[in-house]
Amino acid sequence: MRPQREALDREQPHHAYLLAGPRGVGKELLARLFAQAANCEAAAEQRPCGACASCRAVARGVHPDVMWVMPQSEAVGRGLLSRADLEAAPSRDIRVDEVRALSRRLALAAMLGRRKVAVLVPAEALNERAQNTLLKTLEEPPPATTFLLVTEQPDALLATVRSRCARVQLAPLSDRVVTDLLLARGAPLDEARRRAARAEGSVGCALAMDADELERRRELVEAVEAAVAASDERGALDLAESAGDRDAAARVAAAVHAWTRDLLVGQAGMPIEAQELSALAARAASVAPSALLSQATLCAEVIEALEQNGNGRLQMERLLLGMRELRGG
Ligand SMILES: [Zn+2]
Numbered sequence: 001m002r003p004q005r006e007a008l009d010r011e012q013p014h015h016a017y018l019l020a021g022p023r024g025v026g027k028e029l030l031a032r033l034f035a036q037a038a039n040c041e042a043a044a045e046q047r048p049c050g051a052c053a054s055c056r057a058v059a060r061g062v063h064p065d066v067m068w069v070m071p072q073s074e075a076v077g078r079g080l081l082s083r084a085d086l087e088a089a090p091s092r093d094i095r096v097d098e099v100r101a102l103s104r105r106l107a108l109a110a111m112l113g114r115r116k117v118a119v120l121v122p123a124e125a126l127n128e129r130a131q132n133t134l135l136k137t138l139e140e141p142p143p144a145t146t147f148l149l150v151t152e153q154p155d156a157l158l159a160t161v162r163s164r165c166a167r168v169q170l171a172p173l174s175d176r177v178v179t180d181l182l183l184a185r186g187a188p189l190d191e192a193r194r195r196a197a198r199a200e201g202s203v204g205c206a207l208a209m210d211a212d213e214l215e216r217r218r219e220l221v222e223a224v225e226a227a228v229a230a231s232d233e234r235g236a237l238d239l240a241e242s243a244g245d246r247d248a249a250a251r252v253a254a255a256v257h258a259w260t261r262d263l264l265v266g267q268a269g270m271p272i273e274a275q276e277l278s279a280l281a282a283r284a285a286s287v288a289p290s291a292l293l294s295q296a297t298l299c300a301e302v303i304e305a306l307e308q309n310g311n312g313r314l315q316m317e318r319l320l321l322g323m324r325e326l327r328g329g
Contacts, residue, residue: 016164017166017167017293018162018165019168019170020167028119031121031150036058038290039055039114065117066116068121069099071091071092074122093126094130095129095130103133106118107142122153123149124151138164138165167297170261221259228323229327240320241313243312248312287327291326
């Protein structure tokens with residue numbers, strides 16, 4: 001069997017991701033990690049190493065192929081731009097001129113790295129003209145380029161721009177969704193509501209309040225990982241069949257989604273929320289951030305399809321076979 005890493009190394013990320021979520025959830029860390037992994041000089045299984053010249057240049061914000069675009073007001077606030085250098089008050093928008101300048105830079109070949117990365121932060125600062133100009137670039141993206149649109153307000157973006165991006169939702173789930181998931185696990189309504197309110201939108205957190213529930217989540221993720229890592233599809237198809245009803249499928253998808261988010265947050269240097277899963281996390285630590293981003297997107301799509309009465313077995317097959325593909329199976 002071909003080594004897994006080789007396949008991951010060949011894996012092509014989407015052209016554009018919408019990294020959505022509230023303040024403090026790790027969106028910019030994730031963007032930086034993606035940019036580092038895409039251009040790291042270390043062996044594939046060590047990316048991002050954080051130590052090579054490329055990783056350090058990304059961390060310092062001086063890598064020529066990794067472009068951060070933000071409003072002047074944001075750059076001043078971060079000490080990247082001096083007010084004295086501006087003729088007028090710093091703009092709060094990302095303006096059309098700035099998007100055009102970005103497009104011109106992206107049209108050139110990568111200078112040092114393999115992949116150009118453009119981070120727009122916050123993306124909702126793009127005014128309407130700027131968004132329409134960006135849209136043209138998103139429709140015909142330059143080769144080997146990834147756009148990362150970082151936003152706390154995805155709905156403030158034009159639907160046409162959103163539809164061009166794979167969405168990675170780092171936001172907490174709503175209390176209602178968490179409550180439903182707890183109810184599906186047999187928690188009484190009062191207790192489910194109480195735990196959802198305290199969990200701040202994290203299913204992992206809600207479950208972590210109960211050791212039995214956490215153990216069940218670990219078992220689900222273990223079963224999924226085993227099926228995804230197997231040499232053929234049989235295990236994945238069997239698991240899809242056995243988790244075939246909609247509620248069971250929703251439990252599996254929610255467990256994998258929460259776990260994927262924990263891995264992403266962990267890789268971005270933040271603590272993994274459920275330490276009990278750290279052994280599993282070590283096993284999956286070699287999965288490229290871009291594959292994890294795609295996995296998070298896939299989980300969210302499966303959960304949404306199940307909420308809209310999607311077929312449990314088919315959605316499970318979609319999840320498991322999709323994960324296998326992302327891992328190079
Ligand atoms: Zn590196």
